[in-house]
Amino acid sequence: MPTIKLQSSDGEMFEVDVEIAKQSVTIKTMLEGKWYTGVDRWVTPPNVSSLICPQVIQWCTHHKDDPPPPEDDENKEKRTDDIPVWDQEFLKVDQGTLFELILAANYLDIKGLLDVTCKTVANMIKGKTPEEIRKTFNIKNDFTEEEEAQVKQVPFTLWHKKK
Amino acid sequence: MAYIDFKPCGVVHKVCVQNKIRSNDPFSFLPQCLHSVFELSDSLIFAMEELHIHCLKCVNRRCMIRPEPNVSCDLMGCPLVCGAVFHSCKLNEHRLLCPYERVPCLNCGFGCPFNLARVKMAQHLETCPASIVCCTMEWNRWPVSYADRKSYDNLSKEVCDVEQLDMALALQDQRMLLESLKVVTTVTKALEEQNQDSSSRQESNPENEFIEMDEEPYGGPYTTSVENRRSFAVTLDVLRSAKNIDFIVENTNGEEQNGGCSGVRNGDGEFSNETTKESDTDSDSDLGAVGGADCPFPVDPEDERDDWLENSGCGDSSEEEGEMNGGIELSELHNEGDGVSQVRLERVNGSSNARQVLSDHSIPVLAQEPEMAHLPQLPLPLPIPVPNLMHNNVLHHLPFRIEDRWLERKLENLQALRGMNLFTIKGRRTLFSDPYLFKAKMEDKAVDTSDLEVADDLMGLHGIDLITAALLFCLGDSPGGRGISDCRFVDGYRIDFGTQTFSLPSAILATSTMVGDIASASACDHASPQLSNPSPFHTLRLDLVLECVARYQTKQRSMFTFVCGQLFRRDEFSSHFKNVHGDIHAGLNGWMEQRCPLAYYGCTYSQRRFCPSVQGFRVIHDRHLGSFGVQPGLAACPNEPLSRTDTCQFRSHCDHLSDLPFELLQYIASFLDGFSLCQLSIVSRTMRDVCASLLQSRGMVVLLWEKTKQVDGTSSWQIQDKVWRFSTAFDTVNEWKFANISSMADHLKMCTFNTITRREEAVPLPCMSFTRELTKEGRSLRSVLKPVI
Numbered sequence: 001m002p003t004i005k006l007q008s009s010d011g012e013m014f015e016v017d018v019e020i021a022k023q024s025v026t027i028k029t030m031l032e033g034k035w036y037t038g039v040d041r042w043v044t045p046p047n048v049s050s051l052i053c054p055q056v057i058q059w060c061t062h063h064k065d066d067p068p069p070p071e072d073d074e075n076k077e078k079r080t081d082d083i084p085v086w087d088q089e090f091l092k093v094d095q096g097t098l099f100e101l102i103l104a105a106n107y108l109d110i111k112g113l114l115d116v117t118c119k120t121v122a123n124m125i126k127g128k129t130p131e132e133i134r135k136t137f138n139i140k141n142d143f144t145e146e147e148e149a150q151v152k153q154v155p156f157t158l159w160h161k162k163k
Numbered sequence: 164m165a166y167i168d169f170k171p172c173g174v175v176h177k178v179c180v181q182n183k184i185r186s187n188d189p190f191s192f193l194p195q196c197l198h199s200v201f202e203l204s205d206s207l208i209f210a211m212e213e214l215h216i217h218c219l220k221c222v223n224r225r226c227m228i229r230p231e232p233n234v235s236c237d238l239m240g241c242p243l244v245c246g247a248v249f250h251s252c253k254l255n256e257h258r259l260l261c262p263y264e265r266v267p268c269l270n271c272g273f274g275c276p277f278n279l280a281r282v283k284m285a286q287h288l289e290t291c292p293a294s295i296v297c298c299t300m301e302w303n304r305w306p307v308s309y310a311d312r313k314s315y316d317n318l319s320k321e322v323c324d325v326e327q328l329d330m331a332l333a334l335q336d337q338r339m340l341l342e343s344l345k346v347v348t349t350v351t352k353a354l355e356e357q358n359q360d361s362s363s364r365q366e367s368n369p370e371n372e373f374i375e376m377d378e379e380p381y382g383g384p385y386t387t388s389v390e391n392r393r394s395f396a397v398t399l400d401v402l403r404s405a406k407n408i409d410f411i412v413e414n415t416n417g418e419e420q421n422g423g424c425s426g427v428r429n430g431d432g433e434f435s436n437e438t439t440k441e442s443d444t445d446s447d448s449d450l451g452a453v454g455g456a457d458c459p460f461p462v463d464p465e466d467e468r469d470d471w472l473e474n475s476g477c478g479d480s481s482e483e484e485g486e487m488n489g490g491i492e493l494s495e496l497h498n499e500g501d502g503v504s505q506v507r508l509e510r511v512n513g514s515s516n517a518r519q520v521l522s523d524h525s526i527p528v529l530a531q532e533p534e535m536a537h538l539p540q541l542p543l544p545l546p547i548p549v550p551n552l553m554h555n556n557v558l559h560h561l562p563f564r565i566e567d568r569w570l571e572r573k574l575e576n577l578q579a580l581r582g583m584n585l586f587t588i589k590g591r592r593t594l595f596s597d598p599y600l601f602k603a604k605m606e607d608k609a610v611d612t613s614d615l616e617v618a619d620d621l622m623g624l625h626g627i628d629l630i631t632a633a634l635l636f637c638l639g640d641s642p643g644g645r646g647i648s649d650c651r652f653v654d655g656y657r658i659d660f661g662t663q664t665f666s667l668p669s670a671i672l673a674t675s676t677m678v679g680d681i682a683s684a685s686a687c688d689h690a691s692p693q694l695s696n697p698s699p700f701h702t703l704r705l706d707l708v709l710e711c712v713a714r715y716q717t718k719q720r721s722m723f724t725f726v727c728g729q730l731f732r733r734d735e736f737s738s739h740f741k742n743v744h745g746d747i748h749a750g751l752n753g754w755m756e757q758r759c760p761l762a763y764y765g766c767t768y769s770q771r772r773f774c775p776s777v778q779g780f781r782v783i784h785d786r787h788l789g790s791f792g793v794q795p796g797l798a799a800c801p802n803e804p805l806s807r808t809d810t811c812q813f814r815s816h817c818d819h820l821s822d823l824p825f826e827l828l829q830y831i832a833s834f835l836d837g838f839s840l841c842q843l844s845i846v847s848r849t850m851r852d853v854c855a856s857l858l859q860s861r862g863m864v865v866l867l868w869e870k871t872k873q874v875d876g877t878s879s880w881q882i883q884d885k886v887w888r889f890s891t892a893f894d895t896v897n898e899w900k901f902a903n904i905s906s907m908a909d910h911l912k913m914c915t916f917n918t919i920t921r922r923e924e925a926v927p928l929p930c931m932s933f934t935r936e937l938t939k940e941g942r943s944l945r946s947v948l949k950p951v952i
Contacts, residue, residue: 078834079894080795081776099819106827114830121820122834126893127783127794130846137820142848151845152787155865155886156855 004031006043006057012050016057023060025109047107052100059090059113069111080119080126087116095137218250226250270294274864274885289734292863292887296736298727300744303710304336305722307703317765319702327769328791329707329751329758331784336725337705339789604656708752729790731890732863735837738895742775743791746899747782755782757907761916768914770904775896778903785838790891792838821849828853837861837890844889858887 004021006014021043022028030043048056083091091098098117105114125133134141143151217228217235230237239251243263249256258264262282268275269284270293279287288294307315318330705723712718731739747755755773759766774780779796820828832853835843840861844854869883911917 077895080834081780081894095819099823102823102827106824118827118831119834121831122839123795125831125835125843126839127781127792128839128842129785129787130842133843133846138816138818139821139847139850140818141846143845148845151851155888156844156851156858156862 004043006045006048006053008048008050008053009044010050012053014053014057016060017064020057020060020064023063023110023112025111027108045104045108048104049100052097052104055097055101056104056108056110056113059087060110062086062090063112066112069115080122083116083119083123088120091117091120213255214252215250218252221250224248268293273866276859290732292732292859294733295730295863295865296733298729298731298736298739298744300727300740301711301714301724302748303712303718303722303724304333304708305706305710307706311763314763314765315703318707318762318767326783327758327767328747328756328771328782328784329769330703331786332709332748332751333703333705333707335784335786335789336723337703339725340705340723709748729891730863730865731892735890735892739890739892742893742896746896747791759907759910759914759916761911761914764916766914766916768910770907770910771902772904773899774902775899778900785842788838788841788891790838791893792836792891793893793896821847825853825856829856832857833861836894837892839893840889841891854889855887858889862887862889 002018003015004018004027006016006021006027008014018031022031024045026045027043045053091101093101098120102114102117102121105117124136128136133139141148215233215235221228221235224238226238228235236251238248239254241247241249241257241261241263242254243261245261245263247257247261260281263280265278266281266284268277268279268287268291270288270291271277273293275291275293277287277291710722712722712724718724727744729739750756750773755771756769757772759768762769771781775782775793777795781794781796782791783794784791823831828849832840832843840854840857844851864885864887866882867884867886868880870878871881872878
């Protein structure tokens with residue numbers, strides 16, 4: 001199996017099968033690009049650290065036989081209760097790692113990984129009150145007292161007019 | 164499908180009929196549809212004027228006629244490549260029906276901003292943000308019977324964080340019910356007028372200027388103006404301090420003085436009998452106590468408890484001659500200097516302690532008396548005027564109780580006489596044809612319920628159950644409810660027999676606060692937490708069990724009916740109805756939420772037998788949104804050690820989420836349901852902007868209507884604005900799974916209310932209890948019984 005080397009943003013090299021790496025549309029475009037003619041082939045995906053790169057490779061290796069994901073149907077209901085069990089276990093990590101995986105999946109354009117990571121974050125938001133969401137993600141409430149009372153009463157259009 | 168004669172318009176009409184079939188409200192789209200048709204008709208007329216004589220009737224795709232000025236023109240294909248071929252002069256006409264022509268949505272008049280190809284119109288209408296449906300599902304509840312009050316008190320003890328779905332829904336229904344009660348007095352009107360003058364200088368609250376087309380459950384309780392908040396503070400302060408209050412005096416500035424009455428009570432505690440001012444009209448004096456409440460009875464100035472407790476029934480005053488009560492007279496004092504009235508509630512002398520019979524002056528005046536029309540119009544506002552009760556040295560003590568029937572009829576009479584809308588109780592207006600108006604004499608038949616148990620009164624309300632009072636407003640004279648009075652016809656007269664004594668705090672009358680607003684103070688926790696903590700309205704007085712009665716069935720008058728009334732996008736409505744009304748509501752009566760069998764005795768334990776879709780997911784109820792939602796939980800087994808969750812994503816020391824690129828936040832938010840988007844939109848400014856970007860695709864647009872007065876004095880409703888919001892729908896639950904929970908029997912083993920009685924001695928049967936019963940050997944049966952092990 002032909003392999004390719006991935007160089008993380010901090011210089012570490014990781015070797016991975018080309019077919020596995022091609023799950024990333026970014027890497028696939030790089031490999032098929034006319035400028036890429038080197039024998040000792042490696043690519044440098046942007047903004048992927050050496051901590052995240054092996055996890056991305058691990059996810060892609062597990063899902064190498066998956067069928068290509070279907071095109072997004074705008075009218076179709078997006079569900080978050082269909083995350084595979086392996087992915088649920090894989091994503092039981094701290095928030096920092098989770099969001100790094102989201103960024104890596106976004107930069108590498110790996111739709112499957114991006115979907116499961118975003119669904120995981122969505123499940124952390126669903127069903128929670130605003131205060132619980134703030135506590136979970138340590139989000140600062142930057143509304144003034146007056147604004148906070150207004151946002152609960154005033155619909156979006158009027159609120160933006162007030163601003 | 165119906166077609167009209169003009170073929171170009173036929174396509175449009177076809178779409179219209181298609182939408183009409185799908186719409187629950189077939190007339191909602193009609194104005195816009197007709198508008199479009201008329202627009203197209205104008206365009207059609209213009210287009211047809213350009214057609215050549217030959218081209219007008221030619222539809223041949225292979226027409227070979229030679230182009231000739233004013234006669235014919237060349238063929239052309241559609242510029243949008245829809246496949247149509249026509250004479251070039253028909254281009255404008257073709258645009259009226261080309262499927263690829265971009266046109267505004269049919270619902271653009273209702274706020275939809277989309278322009279789309281005509282061929283996608285039908286598909287778009289299924290998800291159009293302006294195509295919204297109002298859920299009209301109804302359910303019913305009985306009020307809690309007196310026998311069950313104790314158990315419901317226990318159930319309501321820990322309701323700050325209600326996780327039980329049936330309790331949460333019942334409390335929500337009760338809040339909605341209380342908020343719907345609007346009791347506005349003349350004093351209220353006076354203050355409103357004063358506040359209107361002063362509020363012009365205050366910060367305007369634009370929200371109050373808009374009236375939404377449809378009431379939103381989570382919008383109603385929070386629509387409080389600055390004036391209402393002030394009233395809340397005043398009212399609840401009065402309630403808290405109203406322990407020994409004798410009267411409440413309200414001056415024109417809205418100040419309230421609590422505590423001892425000024426100028427009435429002497430230093431030794433005796434009350435001076437202050438002569439009340441004669442009413443301006445004879446009609447006032449003719450208005451006696453309406454209803455069975457007019458019962459003069461002695462007043463005990465020593466008994467301060469009687470200020471609020473109505474513990475003396477006039478009908479029994481002969482039996483309880485020494486008993487005093489807190490009879491307080493409402494007298495009308497006109498400050499003629501500035502024309503503003505005051506309300507003074509005075510404790511009057513209790514010299515007369517015998518049952519009094521109303522004098523003729525207390526005969527309620529017929530509303531139809533022609534001379535009444537000539538009565539001078541008294542200036543507004545007037546407090547609740549009560550006739551001079553000192554006629555003929557007969558002291559008519561009006562117990563200070565706001566019996567709805569009495570007060571209602573009294574003020575109805577006043578309204579008839581003075582042509583003023585003084586007092587209205589929602590849905591309880593009596594008719595002028597009420598034969599009660601013709602009643603000559605009345606006897607008070609109020610029943611003394613002073614021996615009823617009164618719970619600890621932390622709020623200083625002195626036994627007032629505001630919730631029950633408010634509910635009784637609704638139930639009134641219904642046969643199944645606990646009415647304040649029971650009306651019977653005796654000798655042609657309609658006499659009210661008081662079934663119980665009840666009172667509302669006078670603070671309600673003394674301020675501009677409405678009962679519903681006080682009741683909803685608990686719902687305004689977030690707006691003004693200091694006002695409603697602790698809320699006196701947390702005790703449930705509605706039955707936990709839902710009843711579903713079809714609309715064609717006759718309902719008991721004592722049964723409360725609640726309507727969902729929430730707005731949803733058309734594509735969300737079916738899942739809402741199925742999951743919320745079909746699954747959750749139907750399962751609250753013990754199927755989904757199973758309560759301990761000893762709940763009646765006070766056990767608050769319950770367990771969910773089903774979970775939505777995935778193990779670990781659970782149904783929750785959000786009080787502020789007034790809706791159910793689904794909360795994903797840990798999918799792992801419940802025995803998972805906590806250490807794994809500590810390092811999990813459930814806590815963070817820095818805000819990674821807000822640092823994500825906006826597009827990624829949008830993508831994450833696209834997985835959220837409307838319920839979660841409502842919550843996320845008030846987390847922070849960034850999150851609100853993210854949610855705002857999804858409004859067109861996930862939100863809905865609602866019309867804001869405003870009542871405007873025309874030049875000719877008539878009123879009409881105009882669309883003031885179109886506002887966007889998210890619905891409270893959650894992801895469709897396609898299947899319910901049995902939750903991984905223990906059996907109820909395991910709880911019963913440890914239930915504190917499960918007192919197991921273990922008998923160690925044999926319990927004789929009745930036939931064995933008599934010693935004369937002997938066995939064949941002559942021994943008594945009791946002696947041969949074996950002990951129960």
